[in-house]
Amino acid sequence: MPIELFTAETQDGRLHLRFSGSLDRETAAASWEAAHRAVQRAGAVTLDASGVTHLDAGGASLLVSLAGAEGEWNEPADPAARGALARFRTGLENAKPSVPPPRRFRPIGALGAYTLGFLNRFGQRLDFLGETVITTAKLVPRPWKLRGAEMLRHLDEAGTRAFPLCMLLGLLIGVILAFQSSVPMRQFGATIFIPQLVGISLTRELGPLLAGVILAGRTGSAYAAELGTMRVNEEVDALETMGLDPTAWLVIPRIIASTLVMPALAMVMNVMGLIGMGIVMATLGFPPVAVLNQLQQWLSVGDLVGGLGKAAAFGLAIGYVGCVAGLSAGRGPRAVGDAATSAVVGGIVSLVVLDGIFAILFFRLGW
Structure with missing residues (x-):
């Protein structure tokens, strides 16, 4: 011992x-x-x-x-x-932790730093937008340089694989809108006008907006995560070293795919919402013929075209925001997650802003 x-x-x-x-x-x-x-x-x-x-x-x-x-x-x-x-x-x-100096609360300096950071990020996004527009203009007379196989892959991932979710959500939204609107309509004996209310709400507003939320959650985050991983692994830098334009190879196919699939997703949402509304109307005692007559009487091609046009603009914005978030990702271990979060939040915010702009525009045009 x-x-x-x-x-x-x-x-x-x-x-x-x-x-x-x-x-x-x-x-x-x-x-x-x-x-x-x-x-x-x-x-x-x-x-x-x-x-x-x-x-x-x-x-x-x-x-x-x-x-x-x-x-x-x-x-x-x-x-x-x-x-x-x-x-x-x-x-x-050497093992003793270094004590950081006490941080002073300087609101004016913090506000200035935040403003400068915001202006810097805004300038970077404007640069990216200009580069994307110029690259797209260069590809218009030479469409064979566009990566068709890559664009088809993104069309499948963003569109075809999102159809089941859009069908389920559209059906539930139609049922919910019909049930909720039947409560006040019944008090005035106007239950027959439920198809008009639900149809116009879906085709002009809710269909494109909800499809855009689905696209931002699924595709926008996927774009940001994929491009952010390529940025962290220096694959984007490798493309630039080989003399290839990352915008033409990585960005343009994704933006085109998101723009093309959004009207299809909005249309699926509209059709399934109308089917859900028809099921509720059948439970209330209205035959399908009466529902179809109301839709034909009150819905116009302009309502459908306006909604699908908004959906295409939403898809363009979501694809752009997702690509910007992915290519501007940092190098740290949290870069990919932060990029995906930024893509989802930025995509939804852009949806709301664009929807407000379209609402004002349609009101001024009397549409």
Whole structure:
């Protein structure tokens, strides 16, 4: 069993601890409790380690814990033991966490930094928009340079695979709108006008808007995650090194695909919503002929064309926002997740803004 390699003497009210011999991990563990108990009882302590002939990290930790890392005491006379103690002190100093300076609350400076950052990001997005427009204009007279296989892949991922979700959501929205509108309509004996209300709401507003939310959640985030991963893996830089335009190879096919699939998704949403509304009307005692007559009477081609045009604009904005978020991703481990989040939030915000612009435009045009 290891023995305690120290002696404790009290002279003139001061405790003198003397260590000698080999002070390694085992002997330090055996002496740890007794040495610290003696130091706690004493008021002043003098530590003498000149007699230590061997020292490792365990023994050095015992000496430093008794006298302190900056304490003045008799260090080991043996050069090897003194060097081990110096290395332990250096490692202990380097392990201390750096204390950051206190942050001052400067609202004017914070507001200025945020404004400059916002203007910088806005300028980068304008640069990307101009580059995209120029690249698209260059591809118009040379459409064979467009990656057709890549665009078909994005059409399948953004459009075909989103049909089941759009069908389910459209059916539920039609049922909900019909049931909710039947409550006040029944009070005035106007239940027959439910197809008019639901049809116009779906074709002009809810169909394109909900399809845009689905596209932003599925496709916009996928664009940002895929392009962000390529940015982190330096694949975009590799394309530029090989003399290939990343905008033409990566951005244009995705934006075209999202623009083309949005009217189809909105149409699926409209049809399924009208089917759900027809089911509710059947439960209320109205035959399908009466529902179809109401739709033919109140719905026009302009309502459908206006909604599908809005859907195409929504798809263009969602594809653009997703590509911008992916290509502007950082290099850290959270870059891809931040890019996907930015794409979804930016896509939904752009939907709302564009929808408000179209509402004002249609009102001014009397459409």
